Amino acid sequence: MGLDMYAYSRGPDAPSDDKNKIYYWRKFNALHGWMEALYREKGGNEESFNCVEVELTGDDLIRLQRDALNDVLKPTDGFFFGAQTIYPEDRASIFEFVSKGLAALSFGDRVFYNSWW
Secondary structure, three states, rough: OOEEEEEEOOOOOOOOOOOOOEEEEEOOOOHHHHHHHHHHOOOOOOOOOOOEEEEEEEHHHHHHHHHHOOOOOOOOOOOOOOOOOOOOHHHHHHHHHHHHHHHHHHHHEEEEEEEEE
């Protein structure tokens, strides 16, 4: 059991269960905290940020990349969320994800983040 995190895309008119995997993370709690903050900024109001989908725009992805470069992402406490350290490979995964996410958007797909813990 733990924090499993997913990024995926789907076509603009595709049903919600039609998902194309972009990226998977395990217990990268700093990214999860960043995504929860984004969800709240966008008006999300679910009490628990678990199994909640967040749509990401190109601006969101660029901001995530910038925040990763500038050490804005901070470890987030949570049940089964893993270590409180951000490793170099964690930052590298963000850059790879942003590249894939922007590519999906350029083809007209929508990009989402979701998690389960």
